[in-house]
Amino acid sequence: xxxxxxxxxxxxxxxxxxxxxxxxxxxxxxxxxxxRQNSGRGLVHLILIRSxxxxxxxxxxxxxxxxxxxxxxxxxxxxxxxxxxxxxxxTALPGSNYxxxxxxxxxxxxxx
Amino acid sequence: DGGITQSPxxxxxxxxxxxxxxxxxxxxxxxxxxxxxxPGQGLRLIYYSQIVNDFQKGDxxxxxxxxxxxxxxxxxxVTSAQKNPTAFYLCASSxxxxxxxxxxxxGTRLLVL
Numbered sequence: 001x002x003x004x005x006x007x008x009x010x011x012x013x014x015x016x017x018x019x020x021x022x023x024x025x026x027x028x029x030x031x032x033x034x035x036r037q038n039s040g041r042g043l044v045h046l047i048l049i050r051s052x053x054x055x056x057x058x059x060x061x062x063x064x065x066x067x068x069x070x071x072x073x074x075x076x077x078x079x080x081x082x083x084x085x086x087x088x089x090x091t092a093l094p095g096s097n098y099x100x101x102x103x104x105x106x107x108x109x110x111x112x
Numbered sequence: 113d114g115g116i117t118q119s120p121x122x123x124x125x126x127x128x129x130x131x132x133x134x135x136x137x138x139x140x141x142x143x144x145x146x147x148x149x150x151p152g153q154g155l156r157l158i159y160y161s162q163i164v165n166d167f168q169k170g171d172x173x174x175x176x177x178x179x180x181x182x183x184x185x186x187x188x189x190v191t192s193a194q195k196n197p198t199a200f201y202l203c204a205s206s207x208x209x210x211x212x213x214x215x216x217x218x219g220t221r222l223l224v225l
Contacts, residue, residue, distance in 0.1 A: 004154075033212070033213070040200075040219070041218060042116075042202055042216035042217050042218045042219050043155075043202065043204075043216040045213045048213060088154055088155070098143055098145075098162055098206070098208070099157060099160065099170070100157070101157075102147075102156075103154050104153055105154055
């Protein structure tokens with residue numbers, strides 16, 4: 001089974017609204033990463049948060065990590081139509097930085 | 113122009129045929145990876161290589177083989193033993209060690225005739 005599971009599976013919002021996606025995982029991690037994938041393309045790294053961090057920001061992105069609940073959230077503020085994509089969380093287990101385990105993703109649609 | 117290239121973009125395989133997917137990177141990264149993505153699914157790790165001339169099986173290695181003779185190249189062969197090869201294949205690389213961010217190529221879509 002997947003280490004990370006995103007929720008919701010699909011999200012549709014209007015331009016300008018905020019989008020929140022969640023990721024839950026099962027075992028202790030070294031870090032958690034969020035990636036974006038446009039349809040039929042490769043993945044693009046968005047942000048990495050380590051197990052000893054609680055929150056990180058990058059532009060319009062805000063990621064939180066709650067290791068006690070084994071969950072993370074990705075917030076995209078002031079969304080744009082160009083943010084339409086699938087978003088994946090990926091976890092790296094302690095001692096295995098080379099191996100990432102990906103969730104099934106959240107498909108975000110931002111309507112103009 | 114640095115990055116990861118994959119070729120071809122589309123590949124067709126006949127029954128009983130082995131096919132090889134190419135992955136090249138000019139990022140000077142030590143580690144390289146192959147993932148398989150099925151529709152509506154996340155990525156599953158097929159093989160990864162931390163350094164030249166060394167590679168390890170991922171979660172779904174059966175029916176696949178790899179080589180890592182050069183730092184820049186990590187080709188994936190889908191053998192006839194892989195009974196359900198139709199998928200989107202993604203190659204990635206990372207700096208290794210504490211550089212955990214992975215950089216992805218554009219992918220190869222493999223279809224069975």
